[in-house]
Amino acid sequence: MDISVVIPLLNEQESLTELYNWIVKVMQSNKYTYEILFIDDGSTDKSWDTITSLSKKxxxxxxxQFLKNYGKSQALHAGFAEAQGGVIITMDADLQDNPEEIPEMYDMIIKDGYDLISGWKKKRYDSVIAKNLPSKLFNAAARKTSGLKLHDFNCGLKAYKNQVVKQVDVHGEMHRYIPVLAKNAGFNKIGEKVVLHQARKYGKTKFGMNRFVxxxxxxxxxxxxxxFGKRPMHFFGLIGTILFIIGFCFSLYLGIDKLFIEKTGRLIASRPEFYIALTSMILGTQFFLxxxxxxxxxxxKRDKERYHISEKIHL
Incomplete structure (x- = not known):
C-alpha cells in the first residue's frame, strides 16, 4: 500500500464527507493505493455516524472511535499503530489542510529519501492574536531548543516514512513536536514544504490559551x-551532589569556626550559615534520591495503553 492518511478529529461532522471526496480524488488521479483512517477522539456530534457511512461504501x-476525548496525540498514536502504508500522511479534519499537497510530499519521502516532511503554513488565515502570534512563539522556542530549523512545528499536514511512526512514541500532547521526537529517535533527514492553508469552513477552532501554556x-x-530522559541521575544527581557539597562546606566551616575561632559562645543554630547548610544538604539529598x-x-518501565477504543472499522 502506498499511502495511509491518518486524520484525528473532534466534532468535525460537517467537513468529513467533503474531505473524504477531496482525498479520494487526489488518490485516484495519482493512482495511489491507499487507506484513510479517521480517528474519532470522543466526538459528541454525528462524526462517527458519517465515518461509518463512508466505510460502508x-x-x-x-x-x-475513542470512548472519550483523549487528545490529538493519543489519536495519532492509535492511527500510527494501525497504518499500513509505506508513507503516512497526517492532516486535520477541518479542511484547513489541502490534500492536493499529498503527491509532492509523497515524492519527497519516496524519491528524495526524507524520513519526515513537515508542512509550513507560510500564509495563514487564522486570527493573529489567537493563533498566529502563539504559533510564532512556539516555533521560535522549538527551533532554539531542538536545533531543527522548521518554521511550523504545529502544522497538522505532515508526511512520514512508515518506520518513523512505528518507532516514535507520541504521548501527552507531544503531537506538536513529532519532528523533534523523530530526530531524537535517530531520523535525521527531516524536511519542510510550504503548504496552502485554508480558512476554516465549518465549526470553530479548538485552540485555546490552555494549549498555549x-x-x-x-x-x-x-x-x-x-x-536526560535515559539518564535522570545525570541531572538530578549532579544538582543534588552540588547542593550537598555546598551544605557540607558550610557545616565544616561552622564546625571549625566553633572549635577554633569563635570565642563568644554563640550557638551554631543562631547563625544564618547553619540554615544554609541544613537546607542545602536536605535539598541535595532529595535531588539525589x-x-x-x-x-x-x-x-x-512497562508499556501501557493511554486510551480505550470502543469500536473499529475494517481494522
Missing part, C-alpha cells in the same frame, strides 16, 4: 527528556 475508509510546558518536557528513583523507574 468504501473499503479504503477505516475508523477508530501546555505547548511551552511540553517543550520543556521534551527538551529535558531528549537530554529523585535521580535514583528515576533510574529505578526506567528499569521497571
Amino acid at each position: 468504501d473499503q479504503n475508509v477505516k475508523g477508530i 501546555n505547548g511551552f510546558l511540553d517543550l520543556i518536557t521534551i527538551w529535558f527528556m531528549s537530554r 529523585a535521580g535514583f528513583l528515576g533510574e529505578i523507574m526506567l528499569t521497571s
Whole structure:
C-alpha cells in the first residue's frame, strides 16, 4: 500500500464527507493505493455516524472511535499503530489542510529519501492574536531548543516514512513536536514544504490559551527528556551532589569556626550559615534520591495503553 492518511478529529461532522471526496480524488488521479483512517477522539456530534457511512461504501475508509476525548496525540498514536502504508500522511479534519499537497510530499519521502516532511503554513488565515502570534512563539522556542530549523512545528499536514511512526512514541500532547521526537529517535533527514492553508469552513477552532501554556510546558518536557530522559541521575544527581557539597562546606566551616575561632559562645543554630547548610544538604539529598528513583523507574518501565477504543472499522 502506498499511502495511509491518518486524520484525528473532534466534532468535525460537517467537513468529513467533503474531505473524504477531496482525498479520494487526489488518490485516484495519482493512482495511489491507499487507506484513510479517521480517528474519532470522543466526538459528541454525528462524526462517527458519517465515518461509518463512508466505510460502508468504501473499503479504503477505516475508523477508530475513542470512548472519550483523549487528545490529538493519543489519536495519532492509535492511527500510527494501525497504518499500513509505506508513507503516512497526517492532516486535520477541518479542511484547513489541502490534500492536493499529498503527491509532492509523497515524492519527497519516496524519491528524495526524507524520513519526515513537515508542512509550513507560510500564509495563514487564522486570527493573529489567537493563533498566529502563539504559533510564532512556539516555533521560535522549538527551533532554539531542538536545533531543527522548521518554521511550523504545529502544522497538522505532515508526511512520514512508515518506520518513523512505528518507532516514535507520541504521548501527552507531544503531537506538536513529532519532528523533534523523530530526530531524537535517530531520523535525521527531516524536511519542510510550504503548504496552502485554508480558512476554516465549518465549526470553530479548538485552540485555546490552555494549549498555549501546555505547548511551552511540553517543550520543556521534551527538551529535558531528549537530554536526560535515559539518564535522570545525570541531572538530578549532579544538582543534588552540588547542593550537598555546598551544605557540607558550610557545616565544616561552622564546625571549625566553633572549635577554633569563635570565642563568644554563640550557638551554631543562631547563625544564618547553619540554615544554609541544613537546607542545602536536605535539598541535595532529595535531588539525589529523585535521580535514583528515576533510574529505578526506567528499569521497571512497562508499556501501557493511554486510551480505550470502543469500536473499529475494517481494522
